[in-house]
Amino acid sequence: MNLSKYILIVLLSALIGCKSEVPPFELIEQDPKVVLTFNLVSQGQEIAVGDEFVDSQQWPLTLSTLKMYLSDIILLGASEETKLADVELVDIAGKGSATGFNSSYSYIIPEGDYDQLRMSIGLPSDLNATDPTVMPASDPLSLQGAMYWDWATMYVFIMMEARIDTNSDLEYDDNIAFHTGLDTLFRSERSYALTLDIPAFAKDTLHIDIDWDKIFHPADGKRIDLSTTPFFHANVDEDALAASRIFTDNFVKSISIREQ
Amino acid sequence: MKQVALYLSIVFVSVSCSTKKETDAVLKIINPLSIESLKMEIPENNPQSESKIRLGARLFFEPALSRDSSISCGSCHLKEYAFSDTVALSDGVGNKKAARNSPTIVNVGYQPHFMSEGGVKTLELQVIAPLENEDEMALGVIEACRRLNQIPYYQDFFQRVWGDSATPFTLTRSLASFERSIVGGKSPFDDFIDGDSAAISKNAINGMSLFYSDRLACNTCHSGPLLTNFKIENNGLAAEYGDNGLFRLTLDPEDKGKFKVPSLRNISKTFPYMHDGRFKTLDEVIDHYARGGESHPNQHQAINGFELTDREKNDLIDFLESLTDNRFQ
Numbered sequence: 001m002n003l004s005k006y007i008l009i010v011l012l013s014a015l016i017g018c019k020s021e022v023p024p025f026e027l028i029e030q031d032p033k034v035v036l037t038f039n040l041v042s043q044g045q046e047i048a049v050g051d052e053f054v055d056s057q058q059w060p061l062t063l064s065t066l067k068m069y070l071s072d073i074i075l076l077g078a079s080e081e082t083k084l085a086d087v088e089l090v091d092i093a094g095k096g097s098a099t100g101f102n103s104s105y106s107y108i109i110p111e112g113d114y115d116q117l118r119m120s121i122g123l124p125s126d127l128n129a130t131d132p133t134v135m136p137a138s139d140p141l142s143l144q145g146a147m148y149w150d151w152a153t154m155y156v157f158i159m160m161e162a163r164i165d166t167n168s169d170l171e172y173d174d175n176i177a178f179h180t181g182l183d184t185l186f187r188s189e190r191s192y193a194l195t196l197d198i199p200a201f202a203k204d205t206l207h208i209d210i211d212w213d214k215i216f217h218p219a220d221g222k223r224i225d226l227s228t229t230p231f232f233h234a235n236v237d238e239d240a241l242a243a244s245r246i247f248t249d250n251f252v253k254s255i256s257i258r259e260q
Numbered sequence: 261m262k263q264v265a266l267y268l269s270i271v272f273v274s275v276s277c278s279t280k281k282e283t284d285a286v287l288k289i290i291n292p293l294s295i296e297s298l299k300m301e302i303p304e305n306n307p308q309s310e311s312k313i314r315l316g317a318r319l320f321f322e323p324a325l326s327r328d329s330s331i332s333c334g335s336c337h338l339k340e341y342a343f344s345d346t347v348a349l350s351d352g353v354g355n356k357k358a359a360r361n362s363p364t365i366v367n368v369g370y371q372p373h374f375m376s377e378g379g380v381k382t383l384e385l386q387v388i389a390p391l392e393n394e395d396e397m398a399l400g401v402i403e404a405c406r407r408l409n410q411i412p413y414y415q416d417f418f419q420r421v422w423g424d425s426a427t428p429f430t431l432t433r434s435l436a437s438f439e440r441s442i443v444g445g446k447s448p449f450d451d452f453i454d455g456d457s458a459a460i461s462k463n464a465i466n467g468m469s470l471f472y473s474d475r476l477a478c479n480t481c482h483s484g485p486l487l488t489n490f491k492i493e494n495n496g497l498a499a500e501y502g503d504n505g506l507f508r509l510t511l512d513p514e515d516k517g518k519f520k521v522p523s524l525r526n527i528s529k530t531f532p533y534m535h536d537g538r539f540k541t542l543d544e545v546i547d548h549y550a551r552g553g554e555s556h557p558n559q560h561q562a563i564n565g566f567e568l569t570d571r572e573k574n575d576l577i578d579f580l581e582s583l584t585d586n587r588f589q
Contacts, residue, residue: 131382131384131385132388132428133384133385133388133401133427133428133429133432133433134305134429137402142428143388143400143401143402143428144402146400148388148392150380150385150388150389150392150393151375151379151380151389151393152379152380152508152509153379153380153381153385182511237504238511238513241511
């Protein structure tokens with residue numbers, strides 16, 4: 001989650017001469033870096049918070065919020081397996097977001113060839129039971145991320161909010177809100193193919209696209225009609241849960257990775 | 261039920277042939293109804309202290325903890341009504357109303373879980389809910405801390421108690437500590453079970469045996485010193501519920517209409533009743549149980565109706581009223 005802290009600890013322990021807890025490898029600043037940058041896209045266009053756009057179903061929309069928890073983020077190569085983070089809160093609002101979290105995170109990794117990114121969408125049940133008030137503000141599980149379901153003491157996994165014009169009056173007068181969570185909507189260890197060949201001293205960016213149209217109108221799989229089902233929290237009733245399940249599964253499948 | 265009968269006979273015996281001291285000793289052992297038999301779990305990272313409780317009390321009545329500085333925790337949890345509210349749904353900020361009836365928080369520190377569906381695990385975490393809830397204080401914990409840290413009085417107070425500023429940790433711990441200190445176990449009923457056989461009226465004693473009788477079986481759910489088993493049950497309020505209680509948390513259809521069994525201590529002060537405040541009086545509550553509920557598919561089998569004479573009903577109410585700790589005024 002916070003590799004710079006990790007490095008500091010490695011260095012500190014080296015200084016103190018404490019050799020009992022040597023990690024499997026020691027990463028230092030000169031090692032290559034990979035940057036994961038998350039984007040929402042619709043029909044090939046990047047959508048930022050506040051942007052107006054028309055989706056593949058011709059709905060006029062404007063994006064208000066997209067935040068999500070990812071856990072166990074791992075880069076896999078033929079022989080290497082490098083853990084990038086235990087948990088990350090991605091806020092598409094990016095740098096300067098109200099939460100203080102970002103849409104882009106960088107990690108130091110060993111040089112080599114990688115062909116897969118593996119991550120879980122949401123939080124595993126032990127992390128979902130975290131007490132957010134004991135976490136420092138910089139931690140993705142603190143209250144700072146505004147992803148805590150306080151009445152149920154657990155976290156929202158994906159929060160997507162937008163405004164939609166359903167009656168063509170040129171006003172975005174309806175809300176679309178998907179706040180999905182619950183242990184049953186945790187999607188563990190999803191793998192995404194990539195080709196990343198990273199030499200020493202290099203820095204490379206992986207663009208992780210979340211495709212709006214594949215969430216709501218996938219070519220294969222269940223669709224969500226935004227004109228009739230605009231407002232969902234995961235646990236209002238069975239219908240909402242069913243929609244949240246479709247949303248979550250489509251969301252997982254809507255993700256693809258692009259290099260440069 | 262048997263315990264009460266046994267207990268009643270011991271009181272009568274003890275009054276005639278044994279000293280008060282001995283009676284007390286016996287009662288302490290056999291009597292599970294005294295609040296002193298309960299043990300409050302205090303989290304390791306939040307031990308009680310006098311100064312922390314005082315800070316928590318101050319925060320509890322602090323309107324700056326709501327978005328428009330109009331309400332405090334104490335606006336919905338009124339001290340003179342055993343820290344509950346007198347209306348079905350309390351006013352939040354703006355023109356909003358809370359979604360449920362404000363419950364009493366007297367003895368809340370003894371509860372194993374919080375809110376009507378029991379989804380909140382600690383009192384510390386419970387503090388987050390009203391602060392974040394858009395219908396209640398609508399400020400958020402982080403903003404609340406920011407505000408408090410701008411007020412010299414609180415800067416000082418937090419430093420003295422915690423050696424730290426107001427943070428999500430110190431704010432929630434202070435309020436929870438105060439809440440754990442709100443304990444009420446001094447009612448006529450407690451005096452009675454402590455051996456003062458004249459503490460409650462004969463009518464109330466009769467009401468008490470009705471309460472614990474097989475016929476009414478109120479203690480299937482309202483048992484123990486707080487008159488709750490803390491379980492989440494469906495007491496048959498409606499054939500179909502608007503607010504489905506525990507179902508919101510588990511999404512299991514068998515959990516529809518299940519709510520936490522509330523404590524009946526101070527019940528004469530915590531009107532209106534049930535999660536939505538649908539009943540204004542104890543009279544209406546008893547009528548509901550006598551009718552045998554509204555036949556919800558998940559209704560607990562102990563809610564199956566009974567007949568009660570007017571006199572018995574009044575006796576039952578007398579008993580329920582004897583559960584009032586008159587220090588909350």
